[in-house]
Amino acid sequence: MKFSVEKVVGGGRLGSILPAGRHENAVIETPMCTLFTKVGSAPHLGYDMLKRVSNIPDIATMSLGGLAPHHENIREFGKGLGEFTALKSNIIFTTLHDASFAITSGKNDRNGVALWGKGGKFKMDPSLYVKVQEAFRPDWFQALSDGDTDKDTGKKRLIKAVNNSLDFLDNTVQLLQKSEVLKNSSLIGAIQGGFDVEERQRSAKETSARPVHGFLIEGFEKGHSGLDLFSLESFSSLLAKTVSCLPENKPRIMETAWSPLQVLRAFKLGIDVFSSVYPYLLTQKGQALITDYTIPPKSASAELEREQSGDCLPPNSGLFIDLTNKSNFEDFRPVLPGCDCYCCSNFTRSYIHHLLNTSELLAYVLLMIHNFHQYFKFFSCLRKSAREGTLDDLQASLELQSS
Amino acid sequence: MAAKGKHALSLNILAQCSTSKARACLMSLPHAQVDTPVFMPVGTQGTLKGLVPDQLRELDCKIMLGNTYHLGHRPGPELLEQAGGLHKFMSWDRALLTDSGGFQMVSLLELAHITEEGVKFKSPHNGTEMLLTPEKSIEIQNSIGADIIMQLDDVVHSSIEGERLEEAMYRTIRWLDRCIKAHQRPTEQCLFPIVQGGLNSDLRTRCAEELIKRDVGGYAIGGLSGGESKSDFWRMVTLSTDLLPDEKPRYLMGVGFAVDLVVCVALGCDMFDCVFPTRTARFGCALVKTGQLNLKNASFATDFRPIDADCPWPCCKNYTRAYLHVLANTEPAACNILTVHNVAYQLQLMRTMRKSIMEDKFPDFVQQFFNDMFPSGEFPDWAVEALASVNISLR
Numbered sequence: 176m177k178f179s180v181e182k183v184v185g186g187g188r189l190g191s192i193l194p195a196g197r198h199e200n201a202v203i204e205t206p207m208c209t210l211f212t213k214v215g216s217a218p219h220l221g222y223d224m225l226k227r228v229s230n231i232p233d234i235a236t237m238s239l240g241g242l243a244p245h246h247e248n249i250r251e252f253g254k255g256l257g258e259f260t261a262l263k264s265n266i267i268f269t270t271l272h273d274a275s276f277a278i279t280s281g282k283n284d285r286n287g288v289a290l291w292g293k294g295g296k297f298k299m300d301p302s303l304y305v306k307v308q309e310a311f312r313p314d315w316f317q318a319l320s321d322g323d324t325d326k327d328t329g330k331k332r333l334i335k336a337v338n339n340s341l342d343f344l345d346n347t348v349q350l351l352q353k354s355e356v357l358k359n360s361s362l363i364g365a366i367q368g369g370f371d372v373e374e375r376q377r378s379a380k381e382t383s384a385r386p387v388h389g390f391l392i393e394g395f396e397k398g399h400s401g402l403d404l405f406s407l408e409s410f411s412s413l414l415a416k417t418v419s420c421l422p423e424n425k426p427r428i429m430e431t432a433w434s435p436l437q438v439l440r441a442f443k444l445g446i447d448v449f450s451s452v453y454p455y456l457l458t459q460k461g462q463a464l465i466t467d468y469t470i471p472p473k474s475a476s477a478e479l480e481r482e483q484s485g486d487c488l489p490p491n492s493g494l495f496i497d498l499t500n501k502s503n504f505e506d507f508r509p510v511l512p513g514c515d516c517y518c519c520s521n522f523t524r525s526y527i528h529h530l531l532n533t534s535e536l537l538a539y540v541l542l543m544i545h546n547f548h549q550y551f552k553f554f555s556c557l558r559k560s561a562r563e564g565t566l567d568d569l570q571a572s573l574e575l576q577s578s
Numbered sequence: 579m580a581a582k583g584k585h586a587l588s589l590n591i592l593a594q595c596s597t598s599k600a601r602a603c604l605m606s607l608p609h610a611q612v613d614t615p616v617f618m619p620v621g622t623q624g625t626l627k628g629l630v631p632d633q634l635r636e637l638d639c640k641i642m643l644g645n646t647y648h649l650g651h652r653p654g655p656e657l658l659e660q661a662g663g664l665h666k667f668m669s670w671d672r673a674l675l676t677d678s679g680g681f682q683m684v685s686l687l688e689l690a691h692i693t694e695e696g697v698k699f700k701s702p703h704n705g706t707e708m709l710l711t712p713e714k715s716i717e718i719q720n721s722i723g724a725d726i727i728m729q730l731d732d733v734v735h736s737s738i739e740g741e742r743l744e745e746a747m748y749r750t751i752r753w754l755d756r757c758i759k760a761h762q763r764p765t766e767q768c769l770f771p772i773v774q775g776g777l778n779s780d781l782r783t784r785c786a787e788e789l790i791k792r793d794v795g796g797y798a799i800g801g802l803s804g805g806e807s808k809s810d811f812w813r814m815v816t817l818s819t820d821l822l823p824d825e826k827p828r829y830l831m832g833v834g835f836a837v838d839l840v841v842c843v844a845l846g847c848d849m850f851d852c853v854f855p856t857r858t859a860r861f862g863c864a865l866v867k868t869g870q871l872n873l874k875n876a877s878f879a880t881d882f883r884p885i886d887a888d889c890p891w892p893c894c895k896n897y898t899r900a901y902l903h904v905l906a907n908t909e910p911a912a913c914n915i916l917t918v919h920n921v922a923y924q925l926q927l928m929r930t931m932r933k934s935i936m937e938d939k940f941p942d943f944v945q946q947f948f949n950d951m952f953p954s955g956e957f958p959d960w961a962v963e964a965l966a967s968v969n970i971s972l973r
């Protein structure tokens with residue numbers, strides 16, 4: 176994989192990724208998000224439903240927690256995870272943790288890392304890790320790392336997390352030299368250090384010195400915590416200082432559940448690749464993204480009622496409506512008037528409210544389609560805005576809508 | 579009573595099996611031309627278990643069911659009317675059928691109490707006393723706006739005999755008359771009466787004789803598939819189809835296991851519905867011509883074949899049993915994929931039967947079907963008997 180920066184706008188990088196291997200003819204523009212998956216499938220959406228979403232990201236993120244326990248069967252399958260999960264046209268990026276839930280803390284040590292799936296804990300050391308990846312044949316894969324830290328983690332534990340992760344990386348790099356199957360796969364280094372600048376920078380520098388193709392910055396929260404990292408005073412400067420120690424020519428990835436506004440802020444701090452776990456979390460709560468990305472915002476969605484219940488997401492997490500709310504009962508408008516997604520083209524708020532009210536699966540199918548559509552669309556708006564020099568206007572608009 | 583031919587349904591018999599009572603028809607409804615024999619998937623609450631209407635259209639599904647009991651509670655007839663009917667509400671432009679709500683009430687609610695007036699029950703939502711009369715059932719069904727609607731019938735368990743059964747049968751006829759009278763949209767919605775009479779041939783005969791005196795567009799056969807013996811079941815089905823006029827469709831309610839479908843098509847039934855294919859999908863089961871595969875079972879962990887190599891739909895073109903094994907144990911997306919497959923299986927089974935009837939090769943189809951389903955050759959006795967009664971002898 177190769178990455179190059181074309182232009183830096185407001186601190187953010189307009190770049191492009193040239194994948195290696197079976198996708199070498201593709202060009203992926205950044206900033207962008209990946210397709211969030213659960214056990215290798217887009218949440219709620221089988222192959223034929225996912226096809227109804229436009230602008231599906233080229234890269235699908237598959238966390239190992241739910242899949243690693245099946246590695247021997249997938250090895251026997253012999254064609255890798257992309258083919259196994261019916262997402263073979265995507266670039267497959269295996270990560271350690273599912274970005275939609277918190278991990279159980281305290282189960283990592285210097286010998287290995289605990290992964291979490293429906294079946295519980297699955298402990299991995301570097302040699303099992305490489306064995307699993309050889310079965311899965313990902314295009315990108317996150318290095319084994321100890322990211323079990325957050326804002327409350329003490330210095331001693333942070334040093335350990337950085338050291339453990341570097342040791343795992345060295346072990347892995349050594350094992351990979353003997354791996355024919357993974358020679359075209361791109362190893363993504365994981366940056367640790369919690370909220371300690373010194374450890375963050377040490378992790379960034381040391382990881383950069385090793386043969387990795389990109390960086391996944393983690394260790395700010397233990398899995399998904401629901402916390403708005405930007406509400407923590409030190410976060411922005413810490414992230415900037417971390418990123419300043421990373422080389423220009425490699426993509427930086429964060430898996431945090433971020434609203435469009437938070438994505439824009441992180442983009443300006445130098446992050447290139449994001450997760451699409453945010454629209455999934457909204458969907459699970461019966462909520463729909465209605466942020467308006469046009470500049471200046473057209474009245475249509477800006478006028479929409481705002482219901483920031485925010486029981487799990489922080490209040491400034493963007494603009495969404497809660498379709499579980501009774502006010503939708505006889506609202507025959509689409510979820511977002513003017514949205515051209517499959518959900519809004521065919522169904523009303525009233526119908527989706529009914530489906531949520533009766534616990535019907537279709538509610539989540541339709542909301543997932545709409546929320547993915549709007550979130551994916553945001554990234555093309557973000558790129559366009561950065562290219563056209565209207566990034567500040569977009570930010571002002573998003574801030575206005577979230578206030 | 580409406581004049582003949584004014585019903586919202588017309589039936590054109592295209593082929594009649596020269597051996598059995600099986601037949602292939604075209605049933606014209608306001609929202610669809612339906613090929614019969616037909617299986618109608620059940621979309622209880624205005625949705626078919628996670629599938630969008632487009633997925634059903636792609637499977638060439640022409641008609642599906644909604645449940646009046648559920649829809650009457652949520653979202654309620656007022657909202658459905660405001661939405662322009664269930665068709666518009668759920669974005670389904672093809673045919674719909676609704677039941678009367680009576681069966682659900684009696685089977686779901688322990689405290690349902692039946693009087694001449696109607697079915698009294700406590701609302702499961704707020705505990706208030708409510709009454710479903712024949713008029714109320716039709717009123718709700720008129721609001722829902724399905725192409726075919728059902729009369730409210732006095733449902734008794736199939737084990738009930740004697741006076742109560744007789745009372746239920748006669749009440750069902752009286753309630754039919756009240757339903758016909760209450761029906762406000764006869765040219766847009768076709769009302770079906772229901773043949774009752776339990777497992778009593780005499781009562782069932784008297785019921786059918788009464789029903790056919792009324793001017794209706796089609797007939798349902800009810801009170802079966804409630805746990806009675808298969809031997810009683812098929813005898814009541816064949817008795818009913820013998821009594822009902824040829825020129826109207828016969829709908830066998832609540833039947834949907836593949837073997838039952840094949841036997842009852844041979845006995846002359848045209849329409850079927852059942853929650854089984856969609857319910858079993860939710861539990862990780864896929865229907866195949868040899869029965870069903872429980873994909874949660876560990877034996878599928880390294881089975882890299884599709885569910886059914888002959889199934890042309892996304893469920894089998896994209897997924898292996900091994901991956902569905904992983905997914906079925908964890909993710910709701912699996913339910914969606916398996917529901918597509920199971921509905922596709924049911925519809926394909928009906929299409930294959932229909933084709934064989936059109937070519938007058940239905941007995942060959944039946945033989946092949948049983949050979950696939952029971953490779954040991956040990957066919958269920960009741961099916962052998964039932965088929966023999968219509969001149970199809972399994973080898």
Ligand SMILES: [Zn+2]
Pocket residue numbers: 510511514515516517518519520545548
């Ligand atoms: Zn939409």
Ligand SMILES: [Zn+2]
Pocket residue numbers: 885886889890891892893894895918919922
């Ligand atoms: Zn299939």
